[in-house]
Amino acid sequence: MSAAGWTTPAGVRAQLQRLWTRGDLLRAASRDDVLTWPLRLVLKAPTAADLTDRFNEVRAWVHTLSAAPHVRIEWREWTHRVQGRQRLPAALLVACLDDALAIIDKASETRRYQALWQQTATEEPALLPWLGKYPLSALDLAGQWDRLLAVVAWVRAHPRPKVYLRQVDVPGVDSKFIETHRATLAQCLDLALPPEAIDATVTGIVGFTRRYGFRDKPVRIRFRSLDPDLTSLPGCDGLPDITLDEDSFSSLALPVSRVFITENEINFLAFPPVAKSIVVFGSGYGWEALARAVWLHRCALYYWGDIDTHGFAILDSLRAHFPHAISFLMDWQTLQAHQEHWGREIQPARHSLGRLSQDEAAIYDELRFNQELAGLRLEQERVKYGWLCECLGRILRSAR
Numbered sequence: 244m245s246a247a248g249w250t251t252p253a254g255v256r257a258q259l260q261r262l263w264t265r266g267d268l269l270r271a272a273s274r275d276d277v278l279t280w281p282l283r284l285v286l287k288a289p290t291a292a293d294l295t296d297r298f299n300e301v302r303a304w305v306h307t308l309s310a311a312p313h314v315r316i317e318w319r320e321w322t323h324r325v326q327g328r329q330r331l332p333a334a335l336l337v338a339c340l341d342d343a344l345a346i347i348d349k350a351s352e353t354r355r356y357q358a359l360w361q362q363t364a365t366e367e368p369a370l371l372p373w374l375g376k377y378p379l380s381a382l383d384l385a386g387q388w389d390r391l392l393a394v395v396a397w398v399r400a401h402p403r404p405k406v407y408l409r410q411v412d413v414p415g416v417d418s419k420f421i422e423t424h425r426a427t428l429a430q431c432l433d434l435a436l437p438p439e440a441i442d443a444t445v446t447g448i449v450g451f452t453r454r455y456g457f458r459d460k461p462v463r464i465r466f467r468s469l470d471p472d473l474t475s476l477p478g479c480d481g482l483p484d485i486t487l488d489e490d491s492f493s494s495l496a497l498p499v500s501r502v503f504i505t506e507n508e509i510n511f512l513a514f515p516p517v518a519k520s521i522v523v524f525g526s527g528y529g530w531e532a533l534a535r536a537v538w539l540h541r542c543a544l545y546y547w548g549d550i551d552t553h554g555f556a557i558l559d560s561l562r563a564h565f566p567h568a569i570s571f572l573m574d575w576q577t578l579q580a581h582q583e584h585w586g587r588e589i590q591p592a593r594h595s596l597g598r599l600s601q602d603e604a605a606i607y608d609e610l611r612f613n614q615e616l617a618g619l620r621l622e623q624e625r626v627k628y629g630w631l632c633e634c635l636g637r638i639l640r641s642a643r
Contacts, residue, residue, distance in 0.1 A: 247297065249304050250287045252311040255335065258284050259347045269378035271340050272353045273360045281315065281336040282343060288332055294321070301331075308332055313342035355385055366392050369435045377430075384427065390416050394428060395435050402440035403456025425451045461488035462532040465524040469517040473498065484512070489532035496538055497521065501642075505547045506557070507624045515632055517639070525557075534564035544568045545638065550578050551620030552592035555599060555607040562598035570603060571634055572626055578606070584625035588618045 262268050262278070271277040289301045309316065309332075319333035337343045344350040356374075359381055363370050370392075374381045384391065393413045398404070404411075408418040421428065425448045432455055433441065445454040452459045465486040487495075499519050505511050506525040514522040525548070526532070533539060544565050548554035550573050561568050593611055596604070609616045 247289070247293065247300065247304075248287055249289060250285065250335065251304075251307065252314070254287075255284060255311060255314055256347055259337070259343050262343070263347055263349055264379075266378040268340065268343060268349065269353060269356050269382070270375055272357050274375065278340075280340070281338045284335040284337065286332060286335045291321070294329060305331065308335075313337065313345050352382055356382055359385060359388055362388070363392065367395055367431075367435060370395065370431050373430055373434060380427070384424075387420075387424065390420060391424060391427065391431065394421060395431050398432055398455060399435050402436060405456060405458060407458050407460075408452065429454065461490070462526075462529070463487070464489060464492040464526075464532060465511075466492075466521050467511065467514065469503075469514060469520040469522055470499070471516065473519070489535060492532070493536040495536065500542055501545065501638075502539060502542045503545045503547065504561075505623065506549070506554075507622075509624055510547070510631075513628070515635060517635060530561050530564045540565065540567075543642070545571050547572050547623055549620055549622050550606070550610075551588050551622075552607060552610050553588070554620075554623075555603060555610075556592045556594075556596060558603070559596040559598045566598070570600075571638065572623065572631065573606070574602065575606065577626060577630065577634075578621055580630065581621055581625060581627070584621060586620050586622060588620045591618045 259268070267277055289297070289304065293301055308314075315336040315338055316332045317334035317336065318330050321329045321331055337346070340353075341350070344353050356378060360371070360374055363374055381388070390413065394411065394416055397411055397413050408421050411418070411421065429448070429451055436455070440456065442454050442456070451457075463486050465484070467485070468483045499521050501517065501520040503514065503517070503520060503522040504525045505514065505522060508524060511522055511524045523533070525546075544567060546558055546561055546568050547570070548557050554573065558568070558570055558573070588610075591611055596607060599607060610619055611617060
C-alpha cells in the first residue's frame with residue numbers, strides 16, 4: 244500500500260505471495276479448479292476527495308501502477324468538478340498463472356512441483372491428494388521425494404512385513420531416513436495401502452512401526468524379586484535383578500500378589516524384602532509394555548514417584564492402563580516430613596489430570612497453582628529409607 248493506503252506494485256506482490264503461502268498457486272499448477280483466471284486482485288484506489296486534495300500524488304500513483312509488469316488494469320473515466328476528465332484504475336487483474344508466478348519470482352519452484360506431480364502420477368498416483376493438500380511441504384521434500392516414493396512402493400509390495408525398519412531394502416534408504424520422515428510417510432502410507440494393511444488403532448509418530456506392521460525394538464522390563472522364597476526363573480537362580488523383553492515378561496506367571504513400581508534406580512536396588520512381591524524399575528510415561536502382562540492386572544499395584552507435578556502426571560498415565568494402581572510415599576505427610584530435601588521443578592506441568600484421587604489432586608493443584616508451593620518437588624530418592632520401611636509395614640498390615 245502507498246502512504247495513502249492505495250494499492251501499489253508491492254501490494255500486488257503481497258497479495259500473490261499470500262496465495263503462494265496458502266499453496267493455491269502451486270495447486271493451480273496441477274488443477275484447473277483452484278483459481279479463476281484472470282485473477283481479480285483487491286484494489287484500493289483514490290477517492291474523489293483525493294483527486295481534489297492530492298492530485299499530484301494520485302497522478303504519480305497511477306503512473307507507478309501502470310508500469311507494474313504482468314498486471315492488467317481495467318480503467319474507468321471520471322469527470323471531476325475541478326480536475327476535469329480523469330482516467331483511474333478500477334480493477335487489477337493477473338491474466339494467467341505464469342504472470343502471477345513471474346510477479347513473485349516463483350516460476351522455477353512451480354516447475355519443480357509440476358515435475359513432482361507428474362512423477363507421482365506415474366509411480367504412486369494414490370499420493371496425489373497429499374501433494375494437493377501439502378504443496379509447499381512437497382517442495383521442501385523435493386530432494387527426498389524419489390526415496391519417499393520408493394519406500395511407499397516397498398511397503399505396498401510388502402504389507403505388514405514383520406521386519407525391522409533396518410531391513411527395508413530400498414537403494415539409498417536406511418532406517419534413519421525412514422524414522423526422520425515418519426510423519427510424511429504415515430500420511431502417504433495411509434493413502435497408498437489398503438485398510439487391512441493398517442492398524443488404525445495405533446496413531447501418532449511413536450506408533451509408526453506398529454501401525455504398518457513393522458517390528459519394534461523390544462522394550463526391556465527390569466524387575467527384582469523381593470521375596471527370597473519365591474521360585475526363581477529358569478537359569479536365574481541367585482539373580483534377583485532380572486531384565487526381560489516385554490513378550491517374555493507378559494508371559495510370566497509369577498506367584499506374587501503385590502507389585503511395586505519406582506522410578507529411581509537406587510530405590511529399585513535398595514527396595515526392602517516384601518513377601519510375595521516384586522519391584523519394577525519404572526518407565527516414566529510409557530506403560531504399554533507393562534499393560535500387556537495380563538497377570539499384572541491381578542496384582543495389587545503400588546506406584547512410587549517424585550512428589551512433583553510430573554510425578555503425579557506419570558501416576559495419572561499409569562492409571563490409564565492400571566486403574567487400580569495405588570500411590571505410596573506421594574502424600575502430604577511424606578512431603579512435610581522431608582522439607583529439608585525440597586527442590587524446584589524447572590518446568591512444572593500445568594494440565595488437568597482426571598485419574599487422581601481427591602487427596603492426590605489436592606497436592607497436584609498446590610504444586611501447580613499455590614504461590615508458595617508452585618514448582619516444589621521432593622525427589623523420591625530423598626525420602627528416608629526408614630520412612631519407606633514404615634510405609635511398607637502399613638501396606639502389609641492393611642492387606643491382612
